[in-house]
Amino acid sequence: MARGMVIVGAGECGGRAALALRDLGYEGPVTLVGDEPHPPYERPPLSKDAMVSDAPEIRAIASDEVLAEKSIRHIHSVQAVAIDREAHKVRLSDGSVLPYDKLLLATGSTPRKLPMPGLGRRCVYLRTFADALAIRAHLRAGRRVAIVGGGFIGLELAAAARKLGAAVTVIEAQPRILMRGVPAEIAEIIHDAHVAEGVDILCCDGIASIADDGNEVRVTLAGGREIVADLAIIGIGAVPVTGLAAEAGLVIDNGIAVDAELRTGDPDIFAAGDCCSFPLAVYGGRRVRLEAWRNAQEQGALAARNMLGAGEAHAAVPWFWSDQYGLSLQIAGLADEGRSIVRRDLGDGAFILFHLAEDGRLVAASGIGPGNAVARDIRLAEMLIAKRAQPAPEALGSQAIKLKSLLAA
Amino acid sequence: MSDWVAACAAGDIDEEDVMRFDHGGRTFAIYRSPDDEYFATDGLCTHEKVHLADGLVMDDIIECPKHNGRFNYKTGDARGAPVCVNLRTYPVKVDAGKVLVQIG
Structure with missing residues (x-):
């Protein structure tokens, strides 16, 4: 009897992979393991529409009903803690063990932590729906929000916070916002839009220290300036979640290293989405890792095809979008x-x-x-x-x- | 049976292209196919309510400008993630150089 397909990570990528396996006609067991309590959902709205909504809602990729209907077993609120490659088994934090024929690691990425002391409960990150709700509760007129990092997450949240009437300061250590991957000419337009909406953008200034007394955060910049806020949101990039793969002896190279077919060094283990680095054919095989919604979606579906033996190489062109104002x-x-x-x-x-x-x-x-x-x-x-x-x-x-x-x- | 409504002149839309048409508080997308036929669907993508008139028409497919949800605009069929709900389509005819849509 088939041991089936196990997918670790129930986000965009994992969710799409599970659905794709069924769409492709796979009839064996499909198990989706996630550490959040929700069925797979779309993350992009968390920093956009959902953040300005009065009552943010989950936009499910596959609801519990759909998962049940498609016989996709979703084990939620648990972590996968170890892979026994020889026995083809994954052990979960609740002690249970899942056998697999093929395993997909769609473990995603996690916010890069600001490596300094002084952060407390008023210093937050955004990744999950729960994070979004916690941030949303602070965004209203009269509140002061400091955003550390002028990247997409920070700027989208700055736009949302302004829409809700909060005072916003963005702190960026680089000479300009969106240094990574966005041309200066375009970053300037986004910068000007924020300034026109009343956002204070401070570039070229790193953080010297942070003091969070639980009610207020005091951010002191290297240049001496001090910003006092009710909430500090830290958006300084993301790091791939690779611990499980590394423990299992798989190669890590800016993410879980996979080939063009999204296969790791172990022929029965695949990785896809934010957590993996892969050769991009259109740029001569340059190894990249993408933190993007569409990539997660496409690679989830591609991994599913290849878990069923398609042998298909990733050929997509990276693409992403951002909405602000x-x-x-x-x-x-x-x-x-x-x-x-x-x-x-x-x-x-x-x-x-x-x-x-x-x-x-x-x-x-x-x-x-x-x-x-x-x-x-x-x-x-x-x-x-x-x-x-x-x-x-x-x-x-x-x-x-x-x-x-x-x-x- | 509801009436036929004039949406635009036949020449207003290029071949293999789309334009927006608003009528009676509703919004539609009107298409001209590469083989010079006209079609109409609801204007908003069934995924996130983005208007399809900003999207790209290739052969008989309209692609949502936001998240690349694809539909066959001739039949309204959704063509894969992230869209799963079909688009509603409407009968279209061309009369005396006008594109007419039967809005049910």
């Missing part, structure tokens, strides 16, 4: 692969920056604008990147030439 940003590809930039204006202040490699190949496109103004062209750019196209810079820069026409070339 009325602006939406989308980036396809890896902008740091580019050597030159061509700008295309789309009207209404929306524009796209095309990043070209030395040989003229399109390697990334970064767009920003109101609503979903850049979505269509970013999607077309993504297809051009996947095709390794070398579009003429004049064509990319001219609004008169449709991007779709370049795809056929």
